[in-house]
Amino acid sequence: MQVANSKEHIGDIILDLRKNDTSIGFVPTMGALHKGHLSLIKKALQENDVVFVSIFVNPTQFDNQKDLKNYPRTLDRDVELLKTVSDSKIFVYAPTVEDIYGKHPKAKRFDFDGLEHEMEGEFRDGHFDGVGTIVKRLFEIVTPDRAYFGEKDFQQLQIIRKLVDKNNLPVKIVGCKIHRETTGLAMSSRNERLLPEYKKAAPFIFRTLQEAKKKFGTKSATKVTEWVKKQFEKNQLLELEYFIIADIETLKPVKRKSQSKKYRAFIAVYAGEIRLIDNIALN
Secondary structure, three states, rough: OOOEEEEEHHHHHHHHHHHHOOOOEEEEEEOOOHHHHHHHHHHHHHHHOOOEEOOOOOHHHOOOOOHHOOOOHHHHHHHHHOOOOOOEEEEOOOHHHHHOOOOOOOOOOOOOOOHHHHHHHHHOOOOHHHHHEEEEEEEHHHHOOOOEEEEHHHHHHHHHHHHHOOOOOOOEEEEOOOOOOOOOOOOOOHHOOOHHHHHHOOOOHHHHHHHHHHOOOOOHHHHHHHHHHHHOOOOOOOEEEEEEEEEOOOOOOOOOOOOOEEEEEEEEEOOOOOOEEEEEEOO
């Protein structure tokens, strides 16, 4: 398996591949790979000749420097895990911060037509400028035909679609279903950092989302939101940061349900110091 640490090396690999009209899929990650990542990579391999996987903990999308410092970095283990999927059709791009940003990592400013101000944008200052900066840069370096993103970060997925549309980037964005642990907990690199008692408690998040979906069939968004808040008030280990039912196109909270629109419920919860997010389609 080829592991490139510079955009020049990646560029040489891509140049050789393109001579043979090779189609390229791309899965950008921050490493600490798990089965959720592998599900994206397997889908990408089904639809492309080869797949590039970037492993890069992007400093410009962290508003919490402690979170950045503590984010797991497990490149050697990640590469071994990728080899179990394919040793010859996967290429790894594991750049340094300087290779991506030069000596001064800084996010560019983006206008995502208001998507960036909802939910995560409200609680994580500058986060989506960082996401837009790194994803656009990686697209320019890897030049993929298709790029794959999980629906666990649904807001990010919609923002990347907007990024591609507004910048006329020649890449198709493919959204993939949330991969879950057997308990229902959405797979995340952060799950590895959960203390045992929080790991045991965390599946409550998805169970609550499932029940909220049932209630949304007959109750208003306001009533469902109130019910979810009460459930977390009774939970001694998990702290609710937000629960929002939103239009999937605008990501704005729903005031009154419409039969012509699609909605999702979005949630962010603290399990000790670890912040977990999840969402579920409601209709």
